[in-house]
Amino acid sequence: MNSGFFSPTLIFSIRLTAVSCGTALLLFLALGLPAALWFSRSRSLCARAAAFFITLPLVFPPIALGYMLLLLLGRGGPLGSAEHYLGLRLVFSQGAVILSAFVAGLPLFVRPAQAAFQEPGIIKLEEASRVLGCGPVKTFFLVTMPLARRSIFSGLLLAVARASGEVGITMMLGGNIAGRTNTLSLEIFNCVSRGDFDEATSLCLLLASVSMAIYFVLDRLQKES
Template structure:
């Protein structure tokens, strides 16, 4: 087992998970709150795109993103004018992880923000003069703290094990875009089963930590 084949995928996966977690907090949480309060056609369309990674094959979704974000795609061409390259880069790997974990963060939080109890307290806060921004941070989010933490953990778990979308956007380039999950595939392909087993052990340990954290976040029965 070559340590170099283990160290880089581990480092890239840790970096991908850290940035994805930050994106979940900055984008997924406000998006969940917005979707919880909207019922229009536009909101339903956004919800459809958010839910797509749960119901659409990852490799097919990755291809669609590759077409849109590639050099011939209109978004890809626009981004390249600013020097941003999404395809076959670590940025693409992070985007793939974020897209894969997004529905697992948004859907539980959307349900939590939509409960009658949460809506009643938010309305009471607004009647008392609290602005929407402060209502979100001081009323809505504290009410859903456990759901928020659980959703972030689920999204993180999904991001750490993403393969299909990452392979399409990142390209599985050794030493550049090969995450732990992709390196397991590479190790098996070249017959390096010791490296594959070691990488699986790392992912299994990470999954076990997430499971333990989710267990303690569950409401305890009396």
């Protein structure tokens, strides 16, 4: 392997990718689970609109979605001006990288979790739990979550895998700044751009090994279910 693999720039990109994926995973659980449960139980217009926007990264080009987020969060955007007054800056920061990873992976977590929550068997057992006197929160953690755990875990793996390979949104929102917002996937792009193909190949092999590990875990979960 090329000794350049251990350069500070590459070590930074690997560390930033790990941090962004780990933070995105926590956000998937904190925000994605309630959203999936809401979509599975509500047919309101608000729920459908929220589901549409969450699913958008699956059907809309990432580079175009990143541009839309840049317009929204940039200095001239409606949310960017509020950040200016609060003394905050999201665009071209590591926060933007984390946001990009979260946005890209969220639909791959929400959709499987929503499908699991809509299973007729789970809904019937939830109703039985409520009849027996359990509240909605207790029912969710003692009945719904254990029954849907495989789908939730599979969705988490897919979402984190997607987050780790995100390029388009991250490039537009984070800027691909060396030593600041260059993730592992963006560093592969940078290596190819400057003609360092050995280094790009090494990084691709690293990502491929992670992808294979995720595939084997997903395959095992599918066989168990």
